[in-house]
Amino acid sequence: MQDDRQMDLALWRYGIISPLLHRDANDVQLCEMLAVVSQSSYIHPHDGRYVTLSAEAIRKWLYRFNHGGLGALCDKERSDKGTHDVPAPLANEMFELRLAHPRWTLSLMLRELVERQLWDETRPSRSTLYRFARNNNLMRDPHLATAEVVRPFEFDKFGQMWIGDFMHGPKLYEGKKKRKSYLHVIIDDCTRYVVSGRFYSTESTQSLIIELMTAIRRHGIPHRLYTDNGSAYNSRHLKIVCANLSMRQPHTPPGRPQGRSKVERFFRTVRDQFLAKQRYKTFDEINTAFTLYLNDYHRRIHSTLECSPMQKRLGVDSVCQPVPEVADIESLFRLKRRCRVYNDGTIRLKKKAFEVPGCLPGQRVTIYYMPWDLSRIYYGDDLKPAKPVDLTANAYRFDNANFAHTKEKDNDTE
Known part of the structure; x- marks a missing residue:
């Protein structure tokens, strides 16, 4: 043959x-x-x-x-046929080197074998050794890591874990300029109930904090917020907020998006059912329509739950810690910082000056603020509002009656 x-x-x-x-x-x-x-x-x-x-x-x-x-x-039979096997001493040494030095490259391992006079760089050939290493899982990490079994999970109570993520949306008008949109959604793992969702013009920490604040105001503080490793979810601001709220913040392992399959499946539904039906022009228009869509989604039968998310939500216990309605929920999300009071009675924050009446020069005072809104800054334990320095208004203080009276008195003395 x-x-x-x-x-x-x-x-x-x-x-x-x-x-x-x-x-x-x-x-x-x-x-x-x-x-x-x-x-x-x-x-x-x-x-x-x-x-x-x-x-x-x-x-x-x-x-x-x-x-x-x-x-x-005709093709001749190779004279070296059957001689490409790696000798047992050489193979054993390769296994021992990889076990002792998992981060070594294969090229470095081969140089070590040459120095130990276990390989003459000719037989077996370099390509044979590379093939042997690949077939026997001797390549450099992370190839050594064996694939872990992905196990499905689902909590049995509302609020035990919320899952947050961004989805890239269509381009929309913000004023007269068209900008890319991002849908941020927080969904409950147990009930598939969307606790908060809205389209934004940026994939930023600000969008995330606003949505989390809305969700907590409505439903309370959950036990966990499960996210990916994006910059918004790894921000210092979110870590401080989660610590202040005693809320755990687990992350999806890099390269393992299966843990967020529930929110990814919801995004697919949004693309197939919400975005495919109609084209939206502005952020206000799409967010109004998305609110109506969520109301309908919560009342539809979910194929996995075999009931609607709303029915599941009402049928299970909630472990969310309620927030009193009279409480200033924004205070739970503000950043805190210690600032020194300068001789002119001001503090500096992000290259801007703010007046803090009642504080002595040289004193350090605690301020509370949102990074994206420096128009509202508070200081001290009683959260007094700090005022941005208005140089023009300070200049007109010389025109007030008290200053004019003092000036006339000084002239009479002279």
């Missing part, structure tokens, strides 16, 4: 070189004929695929036929 395959291959090669065998002085040069023959495509006799051949390969076949006949066109 092997001889028949070799003969078919030899005959196929002979058919390609046959026009080159009988040339005379009037024919074109051999190099030109080889170039012409190499421009065609040929059907390989073994697998029927179309192949192209180089002029040098055809020249070698012609040489082999002229010196050895048809048999010379």
Whole structure:
């Protein structure tokens, strides 16, 4: 059988070189004929695929036929066949090196083998050792890590874990300018109930904090907020908020998005059912429509739950810690910072000056603020509002009656 395959291959090669065998002085040069023959495509006799051949390969076949006949066109059996096995001492040393140095590159391992005189860089070949390492899981980390079994999970109470994520949305008008939109959603793991969701123009910590604040105002403080490793979810602001609220913040392991499959499945539903039906122009328009869509989503039968998210939400206990309605919920989300009071009775925050009446120069005072809204800054334990320094208003203080009276009194004294 092997001889028949070799003969078919030899005959196929002979058919390609046959026009080159009988040339005379009037024919074109051999190099030109080889170039012409190499421009065609040929059907390989073994697998029927179309192949192209180089002029040098055809020249070698012609040489082999002229010196050895048809048999010379068959492929010879490799003289080193069966000698590519990695010797046992060398293989054992490779396993020991990888166990001792999991972060070494394979190139560094091979240099170590040469220094230990276990490999002469010739046999087995470098490609053989690379193939052996790949087949035996001896490559550098993270290839050593075996794939962990992904286990599905689902909590049995509302608020035990909320899942947050961003989805890229359509371009919408913000004023007269068109900007890319991002849908931020927080969904409960147990009930698939969307506790908060809205389209924003930025994928930022501000959008995340606003949505989390809205969700907590409505439903209370959950036990966990499960997110990916995006910059918004890894921000210092969110970490401080979660610590202040005693809320755990687990993250999806890098390269393992399966843990957020519930919110990703909801995003697919939004694309297929909400965004596909109608095109929206502005952020106000799409957010109004999305609110109506969520009301309908909460009342539809969920295929996994076999009931609607609203029914599931009402049928299970909630572990969310309620926030009193009279409480200033924004205070739970403000950042806190200690600032020094300067001689002019001001503090500095993000290169801006604010007046803090009642504080002594040199004293350090605690301020509370939102990074994206410096128009409302509070200081002290009683949260007094700090006022931005208005240089123009301070200049007009010389025109008040008290200052004018003092000035006249000084003139009379003179």
